[in-house]
Amino acid sequence: MSRINPAPWLTIVICYEHPLNERIRTLLRLEDLFDKVAFFSARDEAIEHHSALVTLFEILDVTSRADMKSELLQELERQKQALETMRKSPDISEGALNEVLSNIQAASHSMLNMAGKIGEHMREDEWLMSIKQRMGIPGGACEFDLPSYHYWLHLDPILRRNDLNEWVAPMLPLEEAFSIVLNLLRCSGKTFPHIARHGVFQQMGSARVAHMLCLKVDEGLPCVPEISANKYALNIRFVISGSRQKTKIYDDDVKFELTYCNL
Missing domain, CATH: 1.10.3900.10 (YacF-like)
Known part of the structure; x- marks a missing residue:
């Protein structure tokens, strides 16, 4: 995870990298x-x-x-x-x-x-x-x-x-x-804008050939992404950060960018 330069429609963003195999x-x-x-x-x-x-x-x-x-x-x-x-x-x-x-x-x-x-x-x-x-x-x-x-x-x-x-x-x-x-892995990616409706996003089969996902989200949002992916589906839910109670999904829509990186 790192802070990076803003995407065109964001201010300051945090990039969350999610490896999809043990080697990465x-x-x-x-x-x-x-x-x-x-x-x-x-x-x-x-x-x-x-x-x-x-x-x-x-x-x-x-x-x-x-x-x-x-x-x-x-x-x-x-x-x-x-x-x-x-x-x-x-x-x-x-x-x-x-x-x-x-x-x-x-x-x-x-x-x-x-x-x-x-x-x-x-x-x-x-x-x-x-x-x-x-x-x-x-x-x-x-x-x-x-x-x-x-x-x-x-x-x-x-x-x-x-x-x-x-x-x-x-x-x-x-x-x-x-x-x-x-570096080659990160430069290989194709980036797409998405919206997680009420904090939840799902895409079927999208991570099948990727080795790593890079998700960029506005750092001002009080939520963090939880990512799970396999060859059948990609699931992302944004949960409220720092909650001491049971994991709670962020209820608003969340704009984010997703990059599929592949060697």
Whole structure:
């Protein structure tokens, strides 16, 4: 979810991205985690660097599947082949196409040069893994449980940041690869305006070939979309935000834009 520039008939909008398969769901989670690592690592406070390390451990968990690297490489190759077929189209800028293909080639090369499993350099670090294990326990990273980690948090912020950058650096080719895939996915979409009558919208079979939905709605509305989709139907209902009672559907009509994204 993000705030974006307004659509023609809206003021400020929020974009809700809804993945329609596990592969895209994983890439969106990784994007969010890498953004958080970059944000917290750039700060100076010990608690912010603690948050950066916690997020790095989450990346390790998300990337624990052995086939993630090969899947990303295959997806980059698929996109490369698909883009090559568009070279003769008069609607395609050859310069822009060559730039994207060059980025894909560079990302694939970097992924191929990644040694071992994603995050293996961290998994082989006994000190880091002892911290990760303790963090799995509620309150387990207290100073009396991990005095060496407590000492690290009291180092100069520059030294801590250097360590964080060193730990994340071997995984940056992964970020480069999935960023290209997600960018191509987002740029592929066709957008349509819709109205949810009394907060409810349904469309039959519309999400059958999509990999992700992007829904844009005026941020001033006191409601959020709940999306469910399968190959048979797309259902969206706008529910009142922050309600402590039973989920209540927003009763007014809601204008929104819906983009069907497909790789």
